[in-house]
Amino acid sequence: MDINQFYIAGINYKKTDASVRGSFAVSNQHYEQLLTEAASARIEEVFVLSTCNRTEIYGVAANADTLITLLCRQTAGSAASFKKLAYIKRGWEAVEHLFQVAAGLDSQILGDYEIVGQIKLAVRFARERGFIGTLLERLLSFVLQSSKNxxxxxxxxxxxxSVAFAAIQFLKENTADVKHKKIVLIGTGKIGKNTCKNLIDYLEATNITLINRTEEKAGELAxxxxxxxxxIENLPAQIEKADIIxxxxxxxxxIxxxxxxxxxxKKVLIDLSIPNNIAPxxxxxxxITLVNVDDLSKINxxxxxxxxxxxxxxLGIIATHTAEFKEWYQMRKNVPALKAVKQKLMDMHQCNLFLSVHTDVHQTVTLPNTVYIQKTINNMASKMRTQHQPGCYFIEAINDYITCTVN
Structure with a gap:
């Protein structure tokens, strides 16, 4: 696969506020439909990262417009609006961007490690539906290892x-006697769960009520x-009683x-959702005191x-892992040539030109042709990896093979 066909197109917090990003948010239902349409468009490798900070589509395609159209068919915002706000990166620039996103270097809060979990979820969704191929699989392996390091x-x-922890800091600095306040937390996904743990661990809050669309999920976490x-049916009553939501x-x-x-x-409301789930x-x-993810990111x-x-x-760690991925990619590009030369050598051997090797003047030992052929291919692969001289390898491989079989 040609790395120059790898694109990323996205918007993030740098040029858009929460309301604009909300118009390009992608739910799981929209993500499912997007992948269905990707199959119809013969796009084989693609995934979408949609968080409170960004919406990005990564994929292997003929051009970025194809990916943007695919994405914006599933969003409230239009492709035309998206293009005015978007950054588009291709090839190695797109690779570098993904490494930096996974490291938290491109996050609204520098070093936000929650992005790693969000990437994993986005990729798993696409992988389970068959849209993570060889290129993305290997790239993501290097990216996640880099992030871990x-x-x-x-x-x-x-x-x-993280924004979830920034919410705790906001409450600590702006709300007196938080641990005795009546708190309602709506949503028990990963961010909701982390927020609830932080409320307990850092603010010593205990008067917390969880509400989720699926009651069983809220019950398990509670x-x-x-x-x-x-x-969820009792949400209006809980809103009425809450000090903090x-x-x-x-x-x-x-909602x-x-x-x-x-x-x-009097209430404090914190909206950790994109699009906004508390009306601005x-x-x-x-x-009412209302803050959203953009407000939280500005906390000192x-x-x-x-x-x-x-x-x-x-950045140094990223450079190391990027170099390793480039080496893998270069060798991947060489695979067709290596296979072709190996087949040619197999064909040559069938001509009975190189059947035996002489161990001394009295004895001739016939060895399997694969021994010499594989040795030749290994040598050729090593030269292709280190010398980068296209066009010379086939002749050198034949010479190496002849040398092996007649000496």
Whole structure:
């Protein structure tokens, strides 16, 4: 597969706010339909990364427009709007981008390690449906290993390294006596679960009620963490009683509206969702404090400078793994030539020109042709990897083979 056919097209927090990113968010249902259409378009390798920070489509295609069209058929935003805001990268530039995204270097909060889990989920979804081929599989293996090494060997992910944790910091700095407040957390996916754990571990909060569209899921997490849960049908009553409400769902439209909060009293609302699952207009009410993911990313983090100091080390680790992937890719490109030369040598041997090797003047020993052929191919592969001189290898391979068989 030609690396120049590998594209990434995306938007992120750098040029768009949460409301715009929300119009290009991709749910699992949309993702499923996108992959169905990818098959019809004969796109064999593709995956979509849709988070609160970004929506990106990665794929092997004839051009980026094909991928953008495929993506935007499933989003509220149009392809024309997407192109005005998007960055498009191709080939090795796209490879470098994926390495940096997985490292947390391109995150709204520098070093955000939650992106690794989000990449894994996005790739697993595509792999289970047959859209992760040889190129992406091997690339992602190098990318995730690089990210793991950065996590283990640098302090890039130290301190406040996710939006979910930034929410905890916001509450700690802006809400008095948090541990005694009535907290409602809506959404018990990965971000919701992490947020709930952080509320307990860092704020010592215990008066927490979990609500999820699937009641069983909320119940399981509530039992695991020792908190309460309720049904989605009782959401209005829980909103009324809550002092703090956190929303980490992926509904296509707001599940909490301004109207629901008109007479609900003083509350702090934190929207961790993209698209917004708390209507932005709710923040206009004088008794309501509303923050979203963009607001949380601006929180002053005392560990930021320390993490910034780790960027050069992270880039060095990325460079090492990128070089390893390039070496794999180069050898992958050589496979057809190696196979062709091997077949030619097999054909030559069938001509009975090189059947035996003389161990001394009195004895002739016939050896399997594969011994010499494989030795020749191994030697050729080594030269192709280190010398990069296209066009010379076939003649050299024949010479090597003749030398092996007649000496």
């Amino acid at each position: 950065i996590k283990s060997n640098t302090a890039l992910s130290g301190g406040t390294v 039992i695991e963490l020792g908190v309460q849960y309720d049904t 956190l929303v980490a769902t992926n509904a296509p439209t707001p 909490i509206t301004k109207k629901q909060l008109l007479n609900a009293g 207009a709710a923040g206009e009410l004088p008794q 983090d005392a560990t930021l400078q320390k993490r910034m100091d780790e960027v050069p080390a992270a």
